[in-house]
Amino acid sequence: MVDLSVMLAGVKCRTPIGVQPTAPIQPGLLDPERHADLLLRTVDAGAGYVVIPAFFYSKELSKQAEEMKRKGIPMARIPGTRVMKVETPGFGIDGFCHIGYTTPVALTWLEGAPRLTEKVKRNVPRDVPVIVNLIGPGADLEGWANAGKRCEELGADLIELNLSSPMPFATSWAVDAFFTNNLPSSYVGALVQVTDFPNKVGQVTKAVVDAVRVPVGVKISPETGFPELIRLAKTLKEAGASFITAINMAYGYMPPDIFQKGKPLWPYLDGNPGAGIHGNCLRLILYKYVAEISRHLPALDVIATGGLMTPEHFIESIMFGAKATGTCTGVYCGGISMIRKSIDFLEKYMENQGYASIEDFRGMALKYIKDPKDINWRLGEIRAMVNEGLCNGCGACIDTICLASYLENGIAKIRRDDCNGCGICVIRCPMGARRIVDQ
Numbered sequence: 001m002v003d004l005s006v007m008l009a010g011v012k013c014r015t016p017i018g019v020q021p022t023a024p025i026q027p028g029l030l031d032p033e034r035h036a037d038l039l040l041r042t043v044d045a046g047a048g049y050v051v052i053p054a055f056f057y058s059k060e061l062s063k064q065a066e067e068m069k070r071k072g073i074p075m076a077r078i079p080g081t082r083v084m085k086v087e088t089p090g091f092g093i094d095g096f097c098h099i100g101y102t103t104p105v106a107l108t109w110l111e112g113a114p115r116l117t118e119k120v121k122r123n124v125p126r127d128v129p130v131i132v133n134l135i136g137p138g139a140d141l142e143g144w145a146n147a148g149k150r151c152e153e154l155g156a157d158l159i160e161l162n163l164s165s166p167m168p169f170a171t172s173w174a175v176d177a178f179f180t181n182n183l184p185s186s187y188v189g190a191l192v193q194v195t196d197f198p199n200k201v202g203q204v205t206k207a208v209v210d211a212v213r214v215p216v217g218v219k220i221s222p223e224t225g226f227p228e229l230i231r232l233a234k235t236l237k238e239a240g241a242s243f244i245t246a247i248n249m250a251y252g253y254m255p256p257d258i259f260q261k262g263k264p265l266w267p268y269l270d271g272n273p274g275a276g277i278h279g280n281c282l283r284l285i286l287y288k289y290v291a292e293i294s295r296h297l298p299a300l301d302v303i304a305t306g307g308l309m310t311p312e313h314f315i316e317s318i319m320f321g322a323k324a325t326g327t328c329t330g331v332y333c334g335g336i337s338m339i340r341k342s343i344d345f346l347e348k349y350m351e352n353q354g355y356a357s358i359e360d361f362r363g364m365a366l367k368y369i370k371d372p373k374d375i376n377w378r379l380g381e382i383r384a385m386v387n388e389g390l391c392n393g394c395g396a397c398i399d400t401i402c403l404a405s406y407l408e409n410g411i412a413k414i415r416r417d418d419c420n421g422c423g424i425c426v427i428r429c430p431m432g433a434r435r436i437v438d439q
Contacts (some may be wrong), residue, residue: 002350003357005127006048008324009215009242009301014127015343016358017314017360019336020305021053021133032115036292038177039120042331042355043128045339048324050120051160052132055113057147082266083332084254086279095307096329098256099170099266099273111439121155129157133219135165136204144204147212152212159214163201164221164248170274201232203237204304209240218244222250222285222306229289233297243301243323245288249276279329284309287320294321295366309333311345318358319365382421383439386412390433397425399433 004015019042039050086094115131121130132151137143143162151159168174176182201218209216218236220229233244254272255261264272286306293302304322306316307329314325330338355361384404393410402425404418412433414425428435 002347002355004048004347004350006323006358008129008303009158009217010051011129011215012127013129013324014125015048015346016318016322016324017342017346018047018049018051018303018324018326019331019339020328021051025236032112032119036116036119036123036293039116040123041336042339043124045311045336046343047128047339049129049131050124051131051326052113052117052120052156054162055117055132055134055147055151057134057136057143057150082269084266085164086254093280095277095279097252097275097277098249099254099275115148117151117154117156130155131158131160132156133160133162134208135162136208141203141207144207145352148208148212148216152214153428156214158243159208159212159216160245161205161208162248163204163225164219164250166223166251166274168220168222168274169251171398180230183354196280200235200380204236205241217241217245217301217303219245219248220289222247222289225290226292230296233293233300237297237300241300243303245295245303245305246293247282247286247306248284249278249306250285251275252277258316277322278306280307280309283309283313287316290317290322291320291366294363295369298363311342311349314342314367315346315349315361318362321363321366323362378438379420381439382436383416383419384414384421384423384425384434384438386414387410387433387435390431392431392433396428396429396430400424400428401405402428 001225005014006013019039039052040131043050044134055161082099084097086097088094117130117132124130132154134147134151136147148159168177205216205218218241220232224232236244254265254275256272257265264270266272283306286304286308288301289305293300298321301323302321303326303328304314304317304320305328307324308317308327309330313330314327317325327338334341350356350360351357353361388411391406391412395407395412397405397412398407402422404415405425406413406415406420412429416439421436423436426436428434
């Protein structure tokens with residue numbers, strides 16, 4: 001019998017697979033009761049932890065909400081958000097775009113997130129920790145500390161500081177905030193990690209760490225980049241962070257409709273706002289973040305999320321050093337049932353591979369990360385070969401940058417002395433007639 005449990009920042013999770021925040025961007029699910037029921041369905045499916053998304057804490061937003069109540073203006077029950085798949089015909093899904101108008105969400109969740117936290121905490125097993133994703137009050141460090149205390153009072157087992165949401169990049173004040181080091185106190189996102197205004201990541205993290213007893217982590221942005229992310233991770237560790245969640249969505253735009261004079265592809269919208277980019281396009285970037293943090297700061301636990309869509313992806317992340325994993329797009333495409341399928345896959349995988357616990361293979365891939373100069377490239381020994389029985393002579397392998405391929409009597413051939421086994425012809429061949437072999 002294998003043990004699927006992990007210790008994340010000293011807190012036990014029954015499995016390393018959880019679900020990252022998804023419900024707030026689904027129309028009609030902002031009611032805390034309904035949202036709680038949705039999250040509890042992921043628990044029933046076997047999720048190892050639960051994330052309470054968008055826990056906003058801001059005096060400025062609270063004043064806006066009170067003013068709206070005083071004037072009798074109803075707050076939106078659902079946020080102005082959309083999700084769309086980006087797909088290139090013949091090449092598969094590129095990723096997903098998520099757009100949203102953050103202020104209505106924030107106002108709604110000033111009251112909704114605490115109620116959601118309380119209900120979820122009452123109904124989850126003890127080995128399913130509740131992680132509260134906290135979005136705090138700009139440069140107000142005392143406000144951040146108070147926000148952390150409030151999350152702890154409501155039952156948070158871990159607090160995840162959301163200093164990485166890409167949505168602020170889409171707002172009109174983003175560029176001015178970057179150059180003037182002046183961030184509106186109502187919201188903090190990825191700008192925290194790419195500019196150097198007084199409300200630095202380390203200060204925010206330390207303020208919350210000092211105020212609470214539960215582990216505190218930070219969700220970081222793919223906009224941070226490498227090797228800057230190592231400096232960021234060191235800053236977080238020095239500030240007392242116990243874990244890092246890598247990575248949040250990136251920032252980008254949906255392609256324009258080239259047959260409609262550049263109009264947005266978003267249905268029924270008259271504009272193309274900056275979007276959160278997520279899905280499988282982030283996965284290789286995620287692996288870089290997880291591996292580099294695990295290599296340089298092994299004392300920091302990592303929750304890997306970003307483009308993880310299959311059970312194999314979770315295992316790959318763990319092999320790069322992740323303590324836990326999370327998916328958002330995987331649930332979009334595979335439904336909540338994909339959690340149970342992934343856990344069943346993980347259990348069978350461990351049994352077949354002879355692993356008794358997650359720690360038996362966590363970080364296993366790190367030893368193979370090498371400087372290119374230290375790699376044995378085996379030039380002259382590794383080459384492409386053609387399965388002539390599968391080749392139909394289409395010439396696709398010639399219509400590329402390969403100098404080793406040619407056609408002879410309607411069949412693809414390879415000049416052995418010109419081939420270094422790069423693999424381009426394998427990708428190009430539509431018949432599967434190419435492969436790389438050890439000569």
